[in-house]
Amino acid sequence: xxxxxxxxxxxxxxxxxxxxxxxxxxxxxxxxxxxxxxxxxxxxxxxxxxxxxxxxxxxxxxxxxxxxxxxxxxxxxxxxxxxxxxxxxxxxxxxxxxxxxxxxxxxxxxxxxxxxxxxxxxxxxxxxxxxxxxxxxxxxxxxxxxxxxxxxxxxxxxxxxxxxxxxxxxxxxxxxxxxxxxxxxxxxxxxxxxxxxxxxxxxxxxxxxxxxxxxxxxxxxxxxxxxxxxxxxxxxxxxxxxxxxxxxxxxxxxxxxxxxxxxxxxxxxxxxxxxxxxxxxxxxxxxxxxxxxxxxxxxxxxxxxxxxxxxxxxxxxxxxxxxxxxxxxxxxxxxxxxxxxxxxxxxxxxxxxxxxxxxxxxxxxxxxxxxxxxxxxxxxxxxxxxxxxxxxxxxxxxxxxxxxxxxxxxxxxxxxxxxxxxxxxxxxxxxxxxxxxxxxxxxxxxxxxxxxxxxxxxxxxxxxxxxxxxxxxxxxxxxxxxxxxxxxxxxxx
Amino acid sequence: xxxxxxxxxxxxxxxxxxxxxxxxxxxxxxxxxxxxxxxxxxxxxxxxxxxxxxxxxxxxxxxxxxxxxxxxxxxxxxxxxxxxxxxxxxxxxxxxxxxxxxxxxxxxxxxxxxxxxxxxxxxxxxxxxxxxxxxxxxxxxxxxxxxxxxxxxxxxxxxx
Numbered sequence: 109x110x111x112x113x114x115x116x117x118x119x120x121x122x123x124x125x126x127x128x129x130x131x132x133x134x135x136x137x138x139x140x141x142x143x144x145x146x147x148x149x150x151x152x153x154x155x156x157x158x159x160x161x162x163x164x165x166x167x168x169x170x171x172x173x174x175x176x177x178x179x180x181x182x183x184x185x186x187x188x189x190x191x192x193x194x195x196x197x198x199x200x201x202x203x204x205x206x207x208x209x210x211x212x213x214x215x216x217x218x219x220x221x222x223x224x225x226x227x228x229x230x231x232x233x234x235x236x237x238x239x240x241x242x243x244x245x246x247x248x249x250x251x252x253x254x255x256x257x258x259x260x261x262x263x264x265x266x267x268x269x270x271x272x273x274x275x276x277x278x279x280x281x282x283x284x285x286x287x288x289x290x291x292x293x294x295x296x297x298x299x300x301x302x303x304x305x306x307x308x309x310x311x312x313x314x315x316x317x318x319x320x321x322x323x324x325x326x327x328x329x330x331x332x333x334x335x336x337x338x339x340x341x342x343x344x345x346x347x348x349x350x351x352x353x354x355x356x357x358x359x360x361x362x363x364x365x366x367x368x369x370x371x372x373x374x375x376x377x378x379x380x381x382x383x384x385x386x387x388x389x390x391x392x393x394x395x396x397x398x399x400x401x402x403x404x405x406x407x408x409x410x411x412x413x414x415x416x417x418x419x420x421x422x423x424x425x426x427x428x429x430x431x432x433x434x435x436x437x438x439x440x441x442x443x444x445x446x447x448x449x450x451x452x453x454x455x456x457x458x459x460x461x462x463x464x465x466x467x468x469x470x471x472x473x474x475x476x477x478x479x480x481x482x483x484x485x486x487x488x489x490x491x492x493x494x495x496x497x498x499x500x501x502x503x504x505x506x507x508x509x510x511x512x513x514x515x516x517x518x519x520x521x522x523x524x525x526x527x528x529x530x531x532x533x534x535x536x537x538x539x540x541x542x543x544x545x546x547x548x549x550x551x552x553x554x555x556x557x558x559x560x561x562x563x564x565x566x567x568x569x570x571x572x573x574x575x576x577x578x579x580x581x582x583x584x585x586x587x588x589x590x591x592x593x594x595x596x597x598x599x600x601x
Numbered sequence: 602x603x604x605x606x607x608x609x610x611x612x613x614x615x616x617x618x619x620x621x622x623x624x625x626x627x628x629x630x631x632x633x634x635x636x637x638x639x640x641x642x643x644x645x646x647x648x649x650x651x652x653x654x655x656x657x658x659x660x661x662x663x664x665x666x667x668x669x670x671x672x673x674x675x676x677x678x679x680x681x682x683x684x685x686x687x688x689x690x691x692x693x694x695x696x697x698x699x700x701x702x703x704x705x706x707x708x709x710x711x712x713x714x715x716x717x718x719x720x721x722x723x724x725x726x727x728x729x730x731x732x733x734x735x736x737x738x739x740x741x742x743x744x745x746x747x748x749x750x751x752x753x754x755x756x757x758x759x760x761x
Contacts, residue, residue: 114737115737118737118740118741118744121744121748122744125748125751177733177734177737178734179734211755211756212751212752212755215748215751215752215755216752218744218748219745219748219749219752222741222744222745222748223745225741226738226741226745229734229737229738229741233734235734237732237735238734238735238738241734241735241738241739241742242738242741244738244742245738245741245742245745248742248745248746248749249745249748249749251749252745252748252749252752252753255753256752256753258753258755310708311708314708
């Protein structure tokens with residue numbers, strides 16, 4: 109019943125505002141967390157046995173008639189579902205305390221679950237137009253979640269995000285229309301098969317360019333990144349964590365990767381474009397992050413930089429590069445989720461996001477400081493944390509494929525990353541305690557608990573990296589490395 | 602051919618007007634006329650359902666929503682816009698027309714025509730049986746819209 113990944117969050121979202129009339133806090137908290145916990149357990153416990161003998165295709169019936177509710181679960185989609193459920197659960201746990209002062213908690217959870225349903229639907233879709241629709245589901249919910257605080261900055265950031273996202277959707281839609289005109293189908297296996305039979309290189313090139321612009325905007329790759337440093341810091345902390353940790357990856361990186369590797373087939377030209385875009389993003393955003401004083405803005409630029417690593421690894425197209433890219437996607441989802449959540453705890457305790465105003469907070473918020481340090485070191489790629497292994501895989505893949513210059517740039521950008529994360533540590537947590545923060549206390553229980561869980565995962569995955577790679581990353585990377593055949597052979601109904 | 606060309610030229614002209622006009626009401630009406638022309642083009646190309654939806658929903662319902670919203674807003678201070686922004690659209694538009702004229706004809710010829718796929722069929726079958734997952738997605742979009750309105754127009758008693 110893989111439709112549950114879409115249906116359950118949608119149904120719970122539908123009833124939450126009604127339940128919010130009966131219980132304003134406890135029941136919405138319980139229901140939202142229970143839904144995500146169920147999805148996580150389902151993905152981890154039931155998902156892997158389900159795809160043990162290859163991808164699962166589900167064709168549902170409705171009132172006895174076969175309808176086109178067609179979903180596919182393979183190693184790549186299961187990996188994404190697990191990442192979405194895991195980070196989603198930590199974020200809803202954090203929201204139990206954090207969203208108290210915003211009000212309208214039931215509506216918040218409803219929108220959050222719709223965003224999760226949108227991401228899950230996109231991951232399971234087998235059809236280009238389905239991908240577009242679920243992209244919009246997640247996007248519409250995320251616009252309101254960015255604006256949820258209702259302050260001037262939030263509304264302005266949400267509007268900017270909406271405007272640029274609409275442009276991205278237009279590019280994606282035009283490309284889908286051209287592909288439909290050319291192949292007569294929207295279904296991924298049919299399109300993949302038709303494109304192999306057709307000799308339509310220039311037109312496919314234009315479609316690829318439109319997808320790069322559309323999904324590149326969603327993934328906030330440089331030069332399509334302008335919206336992200338405004339939208340992500342302005343949103344409530346748990347939403348920043350989901351946007352940076354998950355949404356840009358699902359609606360940008362996942363969609364782009366699935367279409368380019370499994371439908372178009374990764375040509376050397378496409379590979380070069382992706383690698384250059386990834387490298388420009390990882391270097392450019394790292395420099396931009398260095399100059400930031402707002403901690404969440406610095407984290408937002410860091411997200412652009414880390415998505416650059418992911419695209420560089422996947423764009424390389426070798427099995428090791430793809431595995432490294434996917435592993436970094438997962439590690440970054442955990443670590444950046446963690447960092448945005450700790451930044452939220454700091455903002456709630458001090459009322460500011462300005463790093464220059466902070467200082468010595470480790471004395472007052474030891475758990476937040478420790479978990480933030482783990483997240484920072486993980487993203488910077490310090491061993492033995494998870495981020496180290498994924499960056500190492502990407503760099504090894506680049507060297508192995510004969511791209512030493514790209515590998516060197518990736519290493520140097522990692523040093524830059526470590527630099528700006530150490531700046532956060534020095535300015536926010538170490539040094540003398542600013543007198544203004546003498547009365548500051550550690551974040552409430554659920555906020556601390558969720559960050560501790562994420563930090564523990566960063567450490568555990570770093571220590572047990574080979575197990576993670578074997579169980580989750582290799583099956584996902586295998587699907588992508590197989591290229592067009594993975595979809596044509598296994599998804600054709 | 603003349604009718605089709607006039608409709609297409611009208612479509613482009615009114616779309617441009619919708620962007621360039623400073624008066625919001627006139628811009629909304631221009632957009633409605635654009636949709637109306639697009640609806641007629643759909644009818645002439647035998648896509649009658651698309652035409653009906655375009656005219657009833659986009660030219661009708663959405664225009665009413667736009668006009669209602671504009672009526673509810675107060676005329677505030679004029680927001681100054683930089684000249685660069687005012688120049689950006691016409692420049693982009695002219696560049697697009699030039700590229701369109703030079704490239705599109707040759708490009709369209711290169712798109713090989715395939716026999717129509719099993720995804721065509723009667724409208725009802727395509728909508729209810731062929732595109733069911735899209736309907737689920739659309740329900741989710743509507744839910745997101747409704748909850749967004751509820752969340753964003755809530756009483757700001759606590760946070761503010």
